[in-house]
Structure formats: structure tokens, C-alpha cells
Amino acid sequence: xxxxxxxxxxxxxxxxxxxxxxxxxxxxxxxxxxxxxxxxxxxxxxxxxxxxxxxxxxxxxxxxxxxxxxxxxxxxxxxxxxxxxxxxxxxxxxxxxxxxxxxxxxxxxxxxxxxxxxxxxxxxxxxxxxxxxxxxxxxxxxxxxxxxxxxxxxxxxxxxxxxxxxxxxxxxxxxxxxxxxxxxxxxxxxxxxxxxxxxxxxxxxxxxxxxxxxxxxxxxxxxxxxxxxxxxxxxxxxxxxxxxxxxxxxxxxxxxxxxxxxxxxxxxxxxxxxxxxxxxxxxxxxxxxxxxxxxxxxxxxxxxxxxxxxxxxxxxxxxxxxxxxxxxxxxxxxxxxxxxxxxxxxxxxxxxxxxxxxxxxxxxxxxxxxxxxxxxxxxxxxxxxxxxxxxxxxxxxxxxxxxxxxxxxxxxxxxxxxxxxxxxxxxxxxxxxxxxxxxxxxxxxxxxxxxxxxxxxxxxxxxxxxxxxxxxxxxxxxxxxxxxxxxxxxxxxxxxxxxxxxxxxxxxxxxxxxxxxxxxxxxxxxxxxxxxxxxxxxxxxxxxxxxxxxxxxxxxxxxxxxxxxxxxxxxxxxxxxxxxxxxxxxxxxxxxxxxxxxxxxxxxxxxxxxxxxxxxxxxxxxxxxxxxxxxxxxxxxxxxxxxxxxxxxxxxxxxxxxxxxxxxxxxxxxxxxxxxxxxxxxxxxxxxxxxxxxxxxxxxxxxxxxxxxxxxxxxxxxx
Amino acid sequence: xxxxxxxxxxxxxxxxxxxxxxxxxxxxxxxxxxxxxxxxxxxxxxxxxxxxxxxxxxxxxxxxxxxxxxxxxxxxxxxxxxxxxxxxxxxxxxxxxxxxxxxxxxxxxxxxxxxxxxxxxxxxxxxxxxxxxxxxxxxxxxxxxxxxxxxxxx
Numbered sequence: 001x002x003x004x005x006x007x008x009x010x011x012x013x014x015x016x017x018x019x020x021x022x023x024x025x026x027x028x029x030x031x032x033x034x035x036x037x038x039x040x041x042x043x044x045x046x047x048x049x050x051x052x053x054x055x056x057x058x059x060x061x062x063x064x065x066x067x068x069x070x071x072x073x074x075x076x077x078x079x080x081x082x083x084x085x086x087x088x089x090x091x092x093x094x095x096x097x098x099x100x101x102x103x104x105x106x107x108x109x110x111x112x113x114x115x116x117x118x119x120x121x122x123x124x125x126x127x128x129x130x131x132x133x134x135x136x137x138x139x140x141x142x143x144x145x146x147x148x149x150x151x152x153x154x155x156x157x158x159x160x161x162x163x164x165x166x167x168x169x170x171x172x173x174x175x176x177x178x179x180x181x182x183x184x185x186x187x188x189x190x191x192x193x194x195x196x197x198x199x200x201x202x203x204x205x206x207x208x209x210x211x212x213x214x215x216x217x218x219x220x221x222x223x224x225x226x227x228x229x230x231x232x233x234x235x236x237x238x239x240x241x242x243x244x245x246x247x248x249x250x251x252x253x254x255x256x257x258x259x260x261x262x263x264x265x266x267x268x269x270x271x272x273x274x275x276x277x278x279x280x281x282x283x284x285x286x287x288x289x290x291x292x293x294x295x296x297x298x299x300x301x302x303x304x305x306x307x308x309x310x311x312x313x314x315x316x317x318x319x320x321x322x323x324x325x326x327x328x329x330x331x332x333x334x335x336x337x338x339x340x341x342x343x344x345x346x347x348x349x350x351x352x353x354x355x356x357x358x359x360x361x362x363x364x365x366x367x368x369x370x371x372x373x374x375x376x377x378x379x380x381x382x383x384x385x386x387x388x389x390x391x392x393x394x395x396x397x398x399x400x401x402x403x404x405x406x407x408x409x410x411x412x413x414x415x416x417x418x419x420x421x422x423x424x425x426x427x428x429x430x431x432x433x434x435x436x437x438x439x440x441x442x443x444x445x446x447x448x449x450x451x452x453x454x455x456x457x458x459x460x461x462x463x464x465x466x467x468x469x470x471x472x473x474x475x476x477x478x479x480x481x482x483x484x485x486x487x488x489x490x491x492x493x494x495x496x497x498x499x500x501x502x503x504x505x506x507x508x509x510x511x512x513x514x515x516x517x518x519x520x521x522x523x524x525x526x527x528x529x530x531x532x533x534x535x536x537x538x539x540x541x542x543x544x545x546x547x548x549x550x551x552x553x554x555x556x557x558x559x560x561x562x563x564x565x566x567x568x569x570x571x572x573x574x575x576x577x578x579x580x581x582x583x584x585x586x587x588x589x590x591x592x593x594x595x596x597x598x599x600x601x602x603x604x605x606x607x608x609x610x611x612x613x614x615x616x617x618x619x620x621x622x623x624x625x626x627x628x629x630x631x632x633x634x635x636x637x638x639x640x641x642x643x644x645x646x647x648x649x650x651x652x653x654x655x656x657x658x659x660x661x662x663x664x665x666x667x668x669x670x671x672x673x674x675x676x677x678x679x680x681x682x683x684x685x686x687x688x689x690x691x692x693x694x695x696x697x698x699x700x701x702x703x704x705x706x707x708x709x710x711x712x713x714x715x716x717x718x719x
Numbered sequence: 720x721x722x723x724x725x726x727x728x729x730x731x732x733x734x735x736x737x738x739x740x741x742x743x744x745x746x747x748x749x750x751x752x753x754x755x756x757x758x759x760x761x762x763x764x765x766x767x768x769x770x771x772x773x774x775x776x777x778x779x780x781x782x783x784x785x786x787x788x789x790x791x792x793x794x795x796x797x798x799x800x801x802x803x804x805x806x807x808x809x810x811x812x813x814x815x816x817x818x819x820x821x822x823x824x825x826x827x828x829x830x831x832x833x834x835x836x837x838x839x840x841x842x843x844x845x846x847x848x849x850x851x852x853x854x855x856x857x858x859x860x861x862x863x864x865x866x867x868x869x870x871x872x873x
Binding site: 171 | 737738740741742745746748749752753754755756757758759760761762764765767794795796798799804808811812815817818819820821822823824827843845846847849850852853854855856857858859860861862863
């Protein structure tokens with residue numbers, strides 16, 4: 001049958017299959033029984049290829065050791081858009097399950113044809129295909145040569161039910177970790193291709209800089225070549241250490257026209273963010289609202305403002321890319337991009353190339369946590385490689401490049417405003433959030449969006465970041481709608497339409513600040529009513545899954561004790577994107593000197609759990625990273641340059657500062673799986689801030705929660 | 720100007736010709752085909768490139784070759800005994816104590832060194848020893864558990 005989107009079969013057709021219906025585009029079976037799987041999602045260190053491998057093994061009834069997960073490639077395998085937004089298990093997983101169920105069915109049919117038996121009497125078991133009485137059997141390997149997978153997927157083939165699953169739901173070990181723990185080559189910076197050259201780009205010192213002059217004699221007459229196009233300056237050669245030294249000399253020999261005063265004051269981001277112009281994003285506009293509207297409920301009114309600074313992705317590996325121009329004009333690119341197809345299209349657009357002549361293959365790098373400089377480094381390699389046709393050129397960014405020129409997670413500020421009745425019940429809720437946009441990925445706003453493009457002689461346009469659409473979760477307004485019953489609501493986003501600071505997607509996008517604000521404000525409302533924060537939330541919450549997750553975390557943490565000796569407890573909760581994972585966090589903190597997070601007790605509901613160890617790892621990691629953002633992180637700048645270019649000026653959480661973490665999985669084997677990667681970010685921040693108030697009685701509304709932020713909060717409460 | 724250097728790497732004699740300012744990290748990765756030590760910052764701040772030079776734990780990115788001449792270097796590739804992983808590596812694998820795994824080489828080398836001086840460390844000792852290693856994915860607690868476990872079982 002032909003596949004039609006929205007086919008009313010037993011299961012809806014997964015989105016990824018509408019564009020990529022041919023089975024062999026996803027799965028091939030070799031005559032040694034190895035099943036090669038190529039998905040359109042990529043491993044960013046989150047372990048998604050292991051989880052997807054489990055789903056494939058499950059539906060085929062083969063052991064995970066027979067599955068080979070191949071790297072995503074624009075010429076081979078499906079295009080599944082971006083690996084982002086905690087969508088991989090939901091999107092790629094549901095597609096891959098149906099693909100593999102189809103493959104299994106085709107092999108069963110082939111066996112039935114050979115044996116002249118009814119297919120209904122056949123079954124699969126650990127790579128075998130056999131009659132149910134076990135008298136005749138064959139294998140995937142033996143039939144591989146005669147079963148064609150060059151056919152479209154059928155939505156009528158049933159996938160397994162939860163009860164029949166044997167691989168899914170187990171903590172299968174990550175497929176990639178043996179290589180990484182042994183120190184084997186695995187990352188893009190480890191690539192060494194025949195004839196490979198190494199490149200470095202000498203970046204401008206600040207946004208808005210133009211290269212006035214460079215004394216290129218400093219690199220001498222050696223084998224290192226120089227590439228200059230406008231303010232884009234790079235070097236390449238065969239000896240990486242030599243290229244590195246040349247770049248360093250060249251950097252010292254450049255003079256730049258900078259743009260003093262271009263950047264806002266790092267100490268007054270609220271004014272900067274609220275100044276505009278903005279795009280107004282109406283999320284919810286209900287008839288009666290608090291601020292003077294007709295029919296506004298009578299009651300006590302509370303208001304508060306919350307903020308976060310600019311945050312860096314701060315990948316532990318600076319970005320890296322490689323490219324080779326072939327003699328026939330084709331272009332091969334290697335990148336750790338989250339969206340290789342978009343990157344391919346953006347490169348073609350930027351250089352006016354026929355898109356069919358550009359190929360991009362994914363190669364792993366360290367975790368990126370959103371849109372970092374992966375795509376930019378690939379484009380740098382493409383530009384430098386033009387100077388050395390047929391040679392692959394690998395460009396390695398520096399630590400400073402990564403921390404100052406990658407897109408940043410936008411600073412944000414939110415104003416929350418509510419009316420409550422005498423018992424504290426919320427009657428109305430107004431919420432406004434200001435932010436730069438949260439996506440400037442390749443191809444956004446119709447432009448390539450690759451950094452070097454802005455520095456070329458014929459500089460490309462670089463519009464401000466946009467936001468994903470609201471049905472995809474939004475950006476500025478992600479999780480801006482509280483899950484609680486809050487009466488009349490007016491919720492509005494305000495996206496900054498002009499900024500000198502480059503922003504794009506950072507793990508959880510606007511959700512981090514919005515959940516921090518909503519969950520801090522819930523605690524403030526509970527405190528004003530003299531009620532327990534957990535009881536207050538539950539009194540405003542009808543969603544049963546939400547209630548169970550909150551209660552599970554609270555029980556596991558022994559919720560309800562008094563604060564003593566500067567130790568406090570706080571709770572934070574959200575359902576990611578209002579349709580993803582539920583996550584509740586109880587933080588135990590100590591606020592004697594700096595704030596120390598001692599323990600995080602977390603409950604999470606991700607629907608059916610594909611790999612319990614993997615989900616725990618994602619939640620633990622997300623909560624730890626969110627602790628780092630909440631306590632320590634802040635991109636620094638003067639009015640000209642970003643100044644936090646190394647790990648001393650951009651400190652992140654260290655081993656001794658990492659809290660104990662306990663994760664409770666609330667199992668829902670009957671419900672669809674959703675992603676776990678971003679669920680803990682906002683709840684962790686709110687839980688920590690609420691615990692600080694519990695410990696020392698002070699409300700800190702501006703992140704990061706450093707000692708000076710606590711002192712400032714104390715001073716503002718006692719002027 | 721280039722210069723010849725001799726050193727022992729993971730028990731094998733090596734001879735390289737390079738500029739004296741070239742980092743040990745670059746030599747390991749480019750001249751000796753040992754990419755397990757990773758480039759994370761080039762500033763000695765993150766620990767992804769940590770190796771042992773004559774037993775001392777150092778970041779190889781800020782170790783120039785002129786200072787490494789004649790030394791004995793152990794990298795992450797030198798931890799395993801043939802196919803048998805070092806107890807620290809085995810414990811990291813058992814605990815699934817990595818996400819992206821970029822930082823893990825330097826952590827494994829540092830933790831293996833710790834177990835030589837402190838064979839049965841507790842969690843606080845391990846965390847303090849790894850204070851100079853950054854992990855951005857947030858796997859620190861698993862790593863600490865793994866190293867403590869390696870100390871218990873070895």
C-alpha cells in the first residue's frame with residue numbers, strides 16, 4: 001500500500017516516514033546477519049543511537065550485538081531534520097520501530113514462501129525465523145540476499161506491544177562508550193584522512209569588528225598558506241602545530257576596527273531586553289485580566305521579576321569541521337552539526353552551489369547542548385579548503401573561539417503578576433517574558449546563518465534569532481504557560497528584534513527561565529498564603545501524572561522538615577514543553593558561604609522507558625548542568641568585547657560542587673516515550689532558588705545565585 | 720627550527736622531530752597516532768588532555784616538547800593491559816559513567832594515578848583529586864562512584 005500522512009491505521013504514521021518511506025533507506029541486512037541502521041538523528045553524547053538500536057533490535061527480534069548504527073549522511077539514510085528538542089525517541093523511535101516491524105514481516109513472508117507454509121505460523125526469535133513448532137528454521141542472514149527492502153513502509157504492520165518487549169526497557173550498555181573510555185579515535189578532531197591539512201581561523205576580537213590590516217609576513221615562507229576574504233582570515237598547512245603557531249603570530253599582527261559601545265551593559269540586561277523593538281508573541285489571552293481589564297477578579301495582588309544572564313553552551317570540545325573540494329566540483333563536509341541536511345542547504349546557499357553537489361556526514365564531537373559552533377566550524381573548513389582542492393581540511397576552533405563566537409543562550413527577564421483570594425487560591429495570572437530569539441540555526445529566516453558569512457568581503461545578512469513556532473514548543477515562551485489552575489491567564493512573549501549578541505538554541509531554550517520564574521513565583525504565592533509549597537501546588541493541579549511525579553519526588557526526599565543551620569529544601573516542577581516529560585526536583589542546599597547544592601531528589605515520567613540507565617544519565621546530567629547554570633554561569637562582556645573566553649572567566653561546576661542525585665523513574669509502559677534530555681533544567685533551577693529562601697529567608701530572583709546575588713537580594717529586601 | 724626528541728610513550732621508544740614549542744598533546748595526536756588525549760582548551764584548564772610524564776599528572780596541551788625530552792609518558796591508551804581494561808576504565812564502563820565521553824580520557828588517567836597513591840579512596844578524596852577535570856555533561860557523580868568502586872575491587 002502507499003503511505004499517506006495521517007493514515008487512519010492502528011497507529012498514526014510517524015512524521016519521519018512521510019518524507020522517507022523506503023525501508024532500505026533506514027535498514028539493510030547483510031548476509032552475515034548484521035543489521036545496519038541509518039537514522040536521521042545523531043548522537044550528541046546523549047546515547048540516542050543506543051536507545052534507537054534497542055528499538056530496532058526489539059522489533060526485528062535480533063540481539064543488540066547484531067545492530068550497527070551508522071553515521072547520519074545527507075546522501076544515505078533518512079532526513080529527520082534536527083536532533084533537538086528532546087524529540088528523537090518520539091520521532092525517530094516511532095519511525096524506526098515501524099520500519100523494523102516491516103522488515104521483519106518481509107523476512108517472515110520470504111520464509112513462508114520458501115517453505116510453502118502460512119506466514120501466520122512463523123515467528124522470530126533471536127535472529128532466527130522459525131515455524132512455531134520449531135521444526136523448521138532459518139535466519140535473517142540466510143534470507144538477506146533474496147529479500148528486497150527497496151519498498152515503501154506499510155502502516156498496517158503492527159509493532160510490538162509493551163508486554164512483548166525484551167530489549168526495550170533494559171539498561172543496555174551504550175554502544176559508543178567502549179571506544180571512548182579506551183581513548184580510541186571517535187571524535188571529529190580525531191579524523192585523519194589521506195592528504196589532510198589543518199586549518200585555523202583568526203577571528204575578530206569582538207562583534208562588529210572589521211579587519212583593517214594584517215602583516216602577513218609574520219608567517220614566513222614556510223608551508224603554511226594564508227586565506228583572506230574581507231575580515232575572514234585563516235591559515236592552513238600540513239603540520240597542525242605549525243599552523244597553530246602561524247595563527248598565533250597572525251593574530252598578533254592584525255589590526256581591527258572594533259565597535260566600542262556596541263554591546264549592552266552586562267549589569268543592566270533587563271533594560272536592554274525590555275527596550276525593544278520586539279515581536280509580540282501572544283500565547284494565551286483570556287477575556288478578563290488583572291491589569292484594569294473589565295471583570296478583573298478582586299483579590300490580593302503579587303508581582304515579581306525574574307532573570308537569567310546570557311549562557312554559553314561551553315562544550316568541553318571546541319567545535320571542529322572538515323571539508324574537501326573534489327576535482328569535479330563536488331564538496332564533501334564532515335560535521336558534528338545537529339542538522340546535517342540544513343547545514344548542506346546553507347552551505348550551498350552561501351556559496352551559490354548546486355545542493356546535489358554537497359554532501360555532509362555526521363561525525364561525533366563532545367556534547368553540544370544546543371546550537372553551538374558546529375555548523376560554523378564546518379563552513380570555516382569549506383572556505384579554507386577552497387585554497388587546497390582535493391585536500392581535506394580540518395578546522396579546529398580554540399577555547400576562546402568557542403566561548404566568545406558560538407551562539408549564546410539568550411539572557412531573559414520575566415514579570416509574573418497574580419491575584420489570589422483570602423485563602424491564597426490563584427484567581428488570575430499575567431506573565432510577560434522578554435528575550436532574544438532562541439534559534440539562528442542554518443537556514444533560519446531564509447539566510448545561511450553561518451558565522452564566517454558575516455565576515456566575508458561580500459558579507460551575508462545576519463538577522464536576529466527567531467523562535468521555533470508555538471506548536472513545536474516555542475522559544476522565548478517555551479513553558480511560559482503554567483501547568484496549574486490559575487484562573488484567567490494572559491501570557492505574552494516579547495522577542496527582541498535587534499541585538500549585537502548572537503543567540504540561538506541552548507538546551508531547553510526559554511523553558512529554563514520560564515520554569516524558574518513560574519516555580520519561584522508559586523513558592524512566593526504559597527509563602528504569602530502561609531501554605532506549604534508542595535500542598536499549594538497540588539491544590540492547583542489536576543493532571544494525575546503531574547501529581548504523581550510531584551508526590552514521588554517529595555516522598556523520596558522526605559519532604560516537610562524545617563530548615564536548620566542554613567540548610568533548606570525547595571521543590572520545582574514542570575512538564576517539558578507542556579507535552580513532554582514530567583519532572584519534579586527537590587533540592588537540599590546549604591547557604592553558609594556560597595550556596596552549595598548538597599542533594600537533588602528527582603522524579604521523572606517519560607512514558608515508556610526505552611533504557612532506564614540512559615534516562616537516569618540524561619536526568620542526572622541535565623540537573624547537574626542546570627545546577628551549574630543556576631549557581632555559577634554568566635557570559636561576561638564589556639561594552640565592546642565578550643570577555644569570558646576561558647574556563648577561569650567562564651567557570652562551570654567542578655567535581656566537589658556537584659550534588660548527590662537520586663532519580664525515581666515513574667514507569668508508564670503503556671504510554672508513548674518522550675525525551676528526557678531537557679526535562680530537568682528548569683525544575684532544578686527553581687528547586688535550588690526555593691531551597692535558598694527556605695534556608696535563609698531571602699528570595700533571589702536573578703541568576704546566577706552567587707554570593708553577591710544573595711547579598712544584593714538581602715539588601716533589596718532591607719533597604 | 721625543528722629539533723629531534725626522544726621519549727618513551729606507553730613503554731615504547733619514540734623519536735620525533737618538531738619545533739621545541741610544539742605541545743606534547745600535538746605530538747601524541749599527530750606524530751604518534753595516539754588521539755586518546757583530547758584537545759579541550761589548550762590552556763591546561765580542563766583536563767581532557769591529561770597524561771603522566773615521569774609519573775606526574777600533567778596537561779599535555781601546555782607541556783612543550785622541550786620539557787618532555789627524555790621523559791616517559793603514559794596516556795589513556797597505555798592504561799589497559801592488552802585487551803584487559805585498567806580497573807578504573809572497567810569501573811567507568813560498568814557504571815556507564817560518561818555521556819559524550821570527551822573528558823573521560825583525562826579523568827581515567829588522573830584517577831588511575833590517584834589509585835596508586837591512595838588505593839582505596841572515598842568519594843570526597845576522588846572528587847578533590849578530579850577538581851581540575853571538567854565534565855560538561857554532568858556525569859561527575861557516576862565517575863566518582865566508579866573510581867571508588869575501582870579502588871574497592873582492585
